[in-house]
Amino acid sequence: MEQFIMKTKVYMGKSALEHLKDFQIRRAFIICDPFMAESGMVKRITDCLDRQQAVYEIFSEVVPDPDIHVVTKGIGHMTAFAPDTLIALGGGSAIDTAKAVRYIYEQGTSEKKKCLIAIPTTSGTGSEVTSFSVITDREKNVKYPLRDDAMVPDVALLDPELVVSVPAAVTADTGMDVLTHALEACASEKACDFGDAFAEKAVKLIFDYLETAVKNGENQDARERVHNASCMAGVAFNSTSLGLCHGMAHALGAKFHISHGRSNAMLLSHIIAYNAETAAERYTKAASVLGISSPTGKTAALNLSRKVKQLRDKIGIPEKVTSLGISRKEFLDAVPEMAETALKDPCTETNPRKPVLAEIEQIFAK
Ligand code: NAD
Incomplete structure (x- = not known):
């Protein structure tokens, strides 16, 4: 028997980002790369969170083709902050990092599953709706596609305004x-x-x-x-x-x-x-x-x-x-x-x- 699962709730089109308000976010852990923080793109997210009086922490250490070290570091920050929601902002590298962070974090706890909202800023990987997270082993120069349905993000916000700046x-x-x-x-x-x-x-x-x-x-x-x-x-x-x-x-x-x-x-x-x-x-x-x-x-x-x-x-x-x-x-x-x-x-x-x-x-x- 075959299955077709489409778990992620997808919002698309101009101002899709505004739908952040549809979720009762109190403590958001934002995962992105340094460019998102330096370019001010992450402010578009934090402005929305400010309007709904949510608190947040930004983890902006994602690297292209993320490795296990950045995932481990992210888990450490997430554990200390104890969010109710994870927001992944960026290309596949940021989204894959967030998926692995949440997944590994939840292996060691019986807490309620945290909501993962993926906001892609490149138009490429589709990671916002997939069960894959690709992690690179830099010592061996090998990429490992990890796969588990538990990694699929809960929400994807496809806002085309976020991709206009892509070179x-x-x-x-x-x-x-x-x-x-x-x-x-x-x-x-x-x-x-x-x-x-x-x-x-x-x-x-x-x-x-x-x-x-x-x-x-x-x-x-x-x-x-x-x-x-x-x-x-x-x-x-x-x-x-x-x-x-x-x-x-x-x-x-x-x-x-x-x-x-x-x-x-x-x-x-x-x-x-x-x-x-x-x-x-x-x-x-x-x-x-x-x-x-x-x-x-x-x-x-x-x-x-x-x-x-x-x-x-x-x-x-x-x-x-x-x-x-x-x-x-x-x-x-x-x-x-x-x-x-x-x-x-x-x-x-x-x-x-x-x-x-x-x-x-x-x-x-x-
Ligand atoms: P990326 O996330 O590494 O980003 C590429 C570059 O674009 C970065 O320098 C980033 O800062 C920049 N960038 C991102 N958004 C931007 C914007 N709006 N304006 C200007 N610059 C911007 O690249 P990617 O191709 O999106 O993701 C690649 C990663 O995703 C790889 O690790 C790949 O293996 C993985 N991947 C995962 C899946 C999956 O299903 N999970 C599928 C395919 C690929």
């Missing part, structure tokens, strides 16, 4: 993360009609609006649509899981410190081509959303792969790691180790075609 390059990288989530959900071994409904819509929104959001970040409509797409893709992959692109992106990102979205963006068209035959029918459905129709499924899948590559080029994401200052030799030397890590990554399990080590090495080399 073009981050908009491009995170937007391609959305597309990867959606297309891996469509092609997953666990793909289902419910997941497809969200994933296919997200694919369409990304192809229609991402380029505008990257090139004209002030365009509210494009920002809002990409923000919604990010959450919808999160809903989809939370039920279907992901695939080889994520397995390889985790290994690549951890080894060479390439952002998660960019790692996915550099790999996605290659993975679609690799899966084209096995998942021909699933990709054909996704491609048809974009008006790509062709006589055979595999051709449609390959056309989709080309479309993905074209979008990546249009928004300025390079294809080769050498464009990022990594030498060809250094990269190729790391391929066997990255391929082994990718093969073991839990996301790889639901890829429609079962890869062997040599195939992953070949895709990296491409």
